[in-house]
Amino acid sequence: MQPVEVHKGTRAWVHPLAIAAVCTDGVVQRPRTAALDVSQPSEPVVAIRLQRTLAQCLTQKNVPIRLTSSADFSQLAQPYNLRLPYTPAVIVLPTTVQHISDAVTCAAKNNVKVQPRGGGHSYAAFGLGGQNGAMVIDLQSFQEVSVDANNVAKVGGGVRLGNLAQAIFNQRQRALPHGTCPGVGVGGHATHGGFGLSSRAWGLTLDTIVALDVVLANGSSVKATPTAYPDIYYALRGAADSFGIVTSFYLQTQPAPASIVNWSFRIPDMFTSAATSANRFLHIQSFVQNASVVDRNLGLGMYMDGQGFSISGTYFGSLTDFNNKIKSELLRGLPTPTSQTATAMTWIQSLTALADGQPLTQPTTGYNLHDSFFAKSIVVPTSGQFTAATLTSYFDYIIKNGVNSANPWFSIINLYGGPDSQINAKPTDFSAYGDRTALWVIQHYGYTGNTAAPFPQGIIPFINGLSNSITSAQPQTVFPGYINYVDPSLTPAQAHAAYFDDATYARLLNIKQKVDPGKVFWNPQAVGT
Secondary structure: OOOOOEOOOOOOOOOHHHOOEOOOOOOOOOOOOOOOOOOOOOHHHHHHHHHHHHHHHHHHOOOOEEOOOOOOHHHHOOOOEOOOOOOOOEEEOOOOHHHHHHHHHHHHHOOOOEEEEOOOOOOOOHHHOOOOOOEEEEOOOOOOEEEOOOOEEEEEOOOEHHHHHHHHHHHHOEEOOOOOOOOOEHHHHHHOOOOOOOHHHHOOHHHHEEEEEEEOOOOOEEEEOOOOOHHHHHHHHHHHHHOOEEEEEEEEOEEOOOOEEEEEEEOOOOOOOHHHHHHHHHHHHHHOOOOOOOOOOEEEEEEEOOOOEEEEEEEOOOHHHHHHHHHHHHHOOOOOOOEEEEEEEOHHHHHHHOOOOOOOOOOOOOOOOOEOEEEEEEEEEHHHOOOHHHHHHHHHHHHHHHOOOOOOEEEEEEEOOOOOOOOOOOOOOOOOOOOOOEEEEEEEEEEOOOOOOOOOOOHHHHHHHHHHHHHOOOOOOOOOOOHHHOOOOOOHHHHHHHHOOHHHHHHHHHHHHHHOOOOOEOOOOOOOO
């Protein structure tokens, strides 16, 4: 499996070059049944009345909508993570910015919370509101991709990453840093980070944003840039779900490399001795910080699932340089790989090889890839990188609990930092995504293997234990989380602490109170909850 920002389908061991972006607590959340208060209308009656008045407002403004009675409502309301189904009050299918403005105005008037849905891959189903009764604004009609003379791509809020990558390459042979799952939408991906194997060279997707067209809580539409609406520009790059609906992104592209090396090594015997595996990992951790060998041109990640362990990535350089410089130093001190590949290819060939068997070109409607899962993330700061004791604890947990786990799982550990990393080159106040000190970002992911089956109760405690084997072994280190792997089991306070530092959250809260005092844009972990 190729370790990058992922959202996945059912699989056991997958070849190391086959991972993309995966997309997680065992109990399906359903509306609670309360005792009837005979002095007030029942909750269902109130909900019906609210939906009726909301629908009337939207219909009067000629906004295209789907209600629960609509034939395609169930399909439109299906989450990527089937573990977390929610029923929106209404799904808006705008074709114009005015439709979105009118819909937000109607929602505010009726005290209905709003969330946009781009690709729909939110781990917590926040694109459906994260609760029943929200207004979902589905951006599937916003599919524009155009590259101007300055090589800035204007990208609609409903575009998926594969379509984006193919379009900008076809138009001007341009490229962007982004995750490898072609079905992920640009909206949540870009506004909350956006990691890919090219990010150490080019930064996160978020770092390429030079402007955004956004509809705010009062229904107005503005273009936010570093000089026009700078507070909104800041907030949208890291916390957009709390501040508005981005209808178009303006992204500074890069020239697509003529050649790139995709590489992978499968390392044997990583689940026999915890101490041995910890020492091997320490070698890798030392390697990625060796400035005489590693620079921004190396993208690297590790994948493990209790059955296999692989190190893989990309390299912006020649195959000869990779073999002589990167490969030899990385494998020194590691056992001989049981399989290995290193192949020079074109940019589009590289993206296709990383796409987990999916085509780059994705459907603009009717997207139907789903999973049922629980995931957690850990950001490992450079100043608090793994110790031998922590890694021994980690591999010991995997050997005892993960090798013969009753349910499938995997761990992806991506290199963010290291010498010359352009992710960490940005100052912490560059955007609301303020974590610029990470060495590693980890995703722990447990899934059913059968989306039609009930979610197994054992997955959640296993994944929690996997994460705890790291954090409890290194209590002196503060481990944040990565918001694109949003964890719905966190309380609002826990989420805010995991995804933002104190100064960033205080600034976001101040902006929220100014531009959305009524908390129109809301989910269970939104700014201000």
